Amino acid sequence: xxxxAFIGLGVMGYPMAGHLLKKGGHAVTVxxxxxxxxxxxxxxxxxxxxxxxxxxxxDADFVFCCVGNDQDVRSIAYGDSGAFAGMKKGAIFIDxxxxxxxxARELDQRAREQGLGFxxxxxxxxxxxxxxxxxxxxxxxxxxxxxxAKPVLDLYARSCALIGxxxxxxxxxxxNQICVVGVIQGLAExxxxxxxxxxxxxxxxxxxxxxxxxxxxxxxxxxxxxxxQFDFGFAxxxxxxxLGICLVEAKVNGARLPVTALIEQFYAHVQARGGGRWDxxxxxxxxxxD
Amino acid sequence: xxxxAFIGLGVMGYPMAGHLLKKGGHAVTVxxxxxxxxxxxxxxxxxxxxxxxxxxxxDADFVFCCVGNDQDVRSIAYGDSGAFAGMKKGAIFIDxxxxxxxxARELDQRAREQGLGFxxxxxxxxxxxxxxxxxxxxxxxxxxxxxxAKPVLDLYARSCALIGxxxxxxxxxxxNQICVVGVIQGLAExxxxxxxxxxxxxxxxxxxxxxxxxxxxxxxxxxxxxxxQFDFGFAxxxxxxxLGICLVEAKVNGARLPVTALIEQFYAHVQARGGGRWDxxxxxxxxxxD
Numbered sequence: 001x002x003x004x005a006f007i008g009l010g011v012m013g014y015p016m017a018g019h020l021l022k023k024g025g026h027a028v029t030v031x032x033x034x035x036x037x038x039x040x041x042x043x044x045x046x047x048x049x050x051x052x053x054x055x056x057x058x059d060a061d062f063v064f065c066c067v068g069n070d071q072d073v074r075s076i077a078y079g080d081s082g083a084f085a086g087m088k089k090g091a092i093f094i095d096x097x098x099x100x101x102x103x104a105r106e107l108d109q110r111a112r113e114q115g116l117g118f119x120x121x122x123x124x125x126x127x128x129x130x131x132x133x134x135x136x137x138x139x140x141x142x143x144x145x146x147x148x149a150k151p152v153l154d155l156y157a158r159s160c161a162l163i164g165x166x167x168x169x170x171x172x173x174x175x176n177q178i179c180v181v182g183v184i185q186g187l188a189e190x191x192x193x194x195x196x197x198x199x200x201x202x203x204x205x206x207x208x209x210x211x212x213x214x215x216x217x218x219x220x221x222x223x224x225x226x227x228x229q230f231d232f233g234f235a236x237x238x239x240x241x242x243l244g245i246c247l248v249e250a251k252v253n254g255a256r257l258p259v260t261a262l263i264e265q266f267y268a269h270v271q272a273r274g275g276g277r278w279d280x281x282x283x284x285x286x287x288x289x290d
Numbered sequence: 291x292x293x294x295a296f297i298g299l300g301v302m303g304y305p306m307a308g309h310l311l312k313k314g315g316h317a318v319t320v321x322x323x324x325x326x327x328x329x330x331x332x333x334x335x336x337x338x339x340x341x342x343x344x345x346x347x348x349d350a351d352f353v354f355c356c357v358g359n360d361q362d363v364r365s366i367a368y369g370d371s372g373a374f375a376g377m378k379k380g381a382i383f384i385d386x387x388x389x390x391x392x393x394a395r396e397l398d399q400r401a402r403e404q405g406l407g408f409x410x411x412x413x414x415x416x417x418x419x420x421x422x423x424x425x426x427x428x429x430x431x432x433x434x435x436x437x438x439a440k441p442v443l444d445l446y447a448r449s450c451a452l453i454g455x456x457x458x459x460x461x462x463x464x465x466n467q468i469c470v471v472g473v474i475q476g477l478a479e480x481x482x483x484x485x486x487x488x489x490x491x492x493x494x495x496x497x498x499x500x501x502x503x504x505x506x507x508x509x510x511x512x513x514x515x516x517x518x519q520f521d522f523g524f525a526x527x528x529x530x531x532x533l534g535i536c537l538v539e540a541k542v543n544g545a546r547l548p549v550t551a552l553i554e555q556f557y558a559h560v561q562a563r564g565g566g567r568w569d570x571x572x573x574x575x576x577x578x579x580d
Contacts, residue, residue: 101487124497124498124501124502124503125501125502126502129501136497136498136500136501137497138494138497138498158500159496159497159500160497161493161496161497162493163489163490163493163494163497164488164489164490164493168489171484171487171489172484172489172493172494172497172498174483174484174487175480175481175483175484175487175489175494175498175503176480176497176498176501176502176503177503178476178479178480178483179476179477179479179480179498179503179505179508180476180502180503181476182472182473182474182475182476182477182479182480183472183473183476183503183505184472185472185476185549186468186469186470186471186472186473186475186476186549186550187469187472189468189469189472189545189546189547189548189549189550190465190466190468190469190472191465192545192546193464193465193468193536193539193540193543193545193547194461194462194464194465196543196544196545197391197461197464197465197539197543197545198454198543199453199454199458199461199462199465200453200454203451203452203453203454203462204428204453204462204465206449206451207414207426207427207428207449207450207451207453207462207466208414208426208428208462208465208466208469210426210448210449211414211415211419211426211466211506212414212415212416212466212470212506212507212510212524213414213465213466213467213469213470213473213506214505214506215469215473215504215505215506215507215508216501216502216503216504216505217502217505218469218505220502234502246483249483249487250483253483253486253487253488254486255479255482255483255486255487255577256479256482256577257479257483258479258552259475259476259479259549259552259553260476260479262548262549262552263549287545287546
């Protein structure tokens, strides 16, 4: 049993922290910017709630963080009431936020200076994966730090792999999101085309769903996309944020992302239409003319 | 046992016609524009070779056609030496070519006028699917005509479904290709990004290959795309032709295809670089700057 702090009880962090306590039997202290949510969490799971990231992190062997973006991570990690100020030597800070590789390298550097371990560990699998403990965890950092953290991460991982040095987890998540949005846009154009052509889409999917066009998105989203159901899943706001990170990083590494850049603009259009909270499959809405 | 004609012994038609004879035990007469290929086919499988589509189609219960494009189909179907001129009343013309929905409706109309049956039945699954008899067959036409043809089509089909009236097979194939190229382009951008970011792509795929980014293309093409192997599979020339058909049809039905239209231009670029015969996954080549 370890002492664990979990900072950020959003749709992902809330159930993830729960697994650490319920499945892992760890002593979990939570912190959330909105304290009501931390109180709700302790009522549901037990454990303790702290008033600041710093107090949450005191005595913790592992400090997990799962918040919105680079700025959120900096605000909970740094400063007088930040987690780093409270952590003991040898403890490990694990960032599950999807954030920039630059931030990951910066956190890694700061952690080293303080004698802490650091892992960037963004996840895939969404809210349902977090709830069922079946996330994909993409990790950047040192091998010995990863080895110590892996048994804890496995409490909510379907797969958990060390990809390379600090930042590699974030870069891997970027590869994931770039692939995902290409699939979604192609699927959106294909489904909308088929619908406008008057095809029986159930029959269409019965054939094309078995060949070279298949994808997780096709299998899991074609029906909801055609039905216009988008009040679930991974919000377009978050996808646009993630693609923004990809585009910034692509300027660093020189990769060209012509379609990803276009789709980032499509999500801006979804947002402008009030769909920021819609699932990222709502790109199909932009194609409907009626 | 039926009398069957097969016109067009390309990489798809050659093994498909073989299944009709070997697996189905049908009496197969083949025709190919280049007669040497027809001679090779009869040496390999038996059956007969005809000098014109018309003579191939005489006495046939089913006349199959698998050629390059709309114009090729018209040239083997119409005219004095065309298949329609030789077909007996009640025989069925089945077009496996990926062609326009307009052509399918035109063939259907002409066939009706002559008391023939017609099915548009483009396939997916590529050369390997044709060889193993595991194609996806997307069919447009009348139900009673489909029911008569299905046992024969099943000789090389993994799945074979009637989607709707004449043209529906072609439109379904278009949906398939639109979805495929979105997946390929997203995958190309993701893989190229990851490589430029210095990631160990085998490790990256071990995680992202299990979640929302997965696709048939990712599973079957990520290694060949990164290795630059494109001397196999479905040629970029053919994919560009198929996307051209989609874009024409989209003007008819009003569907917007912003990314598909862009990718059609990317294939034009692949062709301009001499890659017309490269597999359609070669879109990744356009992203490499070195």
